[in-house]
Amino acid sequence: MMTRQFTRMVTLAIAMALAIAFLAQPAVSQSDPYAWSKQYNDPVKLALEQARIAPEVFSSVGYAAAWAVYRIGGGVAMNGGAYLLLESPSLDVDIVTANFYGLAQSIASEALKTIIEESIRTPGVTCKKLAQCTIDKGLADYKEACAIIDQYRRTKTLSKQDAIRFLDRRWSVFKLGSAKQLYNDIITTKYSIDKQVADKGVSELIGFFQSRVGAPNWVPLATVALLLRDVEQMEMSKKLGLANYKPYLDFMKNMDLVNRYRIAEAKKFSGKLVRP
Secondary structure, X not given: OHHHHHHHHXXXXXXXXXXXXXXXXXXXXOOOOOHHHHHOOOHHHHHHHHHHHOOOOOOHHHHHHHHHHHOOOOOOOHHHHHHHHHOOHHHHHHHHHXXXXXXXXXXXXXXXXHHHHHHHHOHXXXXXXXXXXXXXXXXXXXXXXXXXXXXXXXXXXXXXXXXXXXXXXXXXXXXXXXXXXXXXXXXXXXXXXXXXXXXXXXXXXXXXXXXXXXXXXXEEHHHHHHHHHHHHHHHHHHOOXXXXXXXXXXXXXXXXXXXXXXXXXXXXXXXXXXXX
């Protein structure tokens, strides 16, 4: 009995180490770490190859290890999940069209105003919530991806639809390392902004927000996507808030790569932008 327990503990420790090593690397550890996947035109073959490359990662044991390491609290539901749309504002129109994050079809106007103001005055606070949401969503999709592969290992059968669903969910898994890095970077990064500069920036961006959406209590998700894209561009042009916060810029670069692949793969295998 002790031998069996010891073997199980060693196996779990190895799986945890492999899962952590696999996920801890920021997405852009090289110029294009996902290029190999482009050669596959069959989603089933690609899904099986991905599972073969990292069998310990895409397993219930790997998921349990990742949950223990990456879980940092928070939730996707904060402010209607809008923080997730800060991952890649320039790609939000496609992301919302596909509804990759499974968000509600509208977000409270006050929640969006809070995000805009917070992103200028305290980008570290915004990034903490963003990291929490990305990790929560990543772990939820991770669990689903592992369930699909576990079922394949039992039945030796993988349908095209399940393969496409696994491939879609795995992109959220690849975000975990970058999100945890963002969370850690907040601790060591100082940020300060002159109060008058912040007040002016908040006033201009909230004014822009109100000019675009008026005064409804809820804003349609498609409008939110366009709004956050434009707000990001305005912050970039003014070097304000998130646009002047290196941890976020590094994170966004990683997310842009992952999300571009996710969008392209959805179009390739599903023929349209839709969350399978």
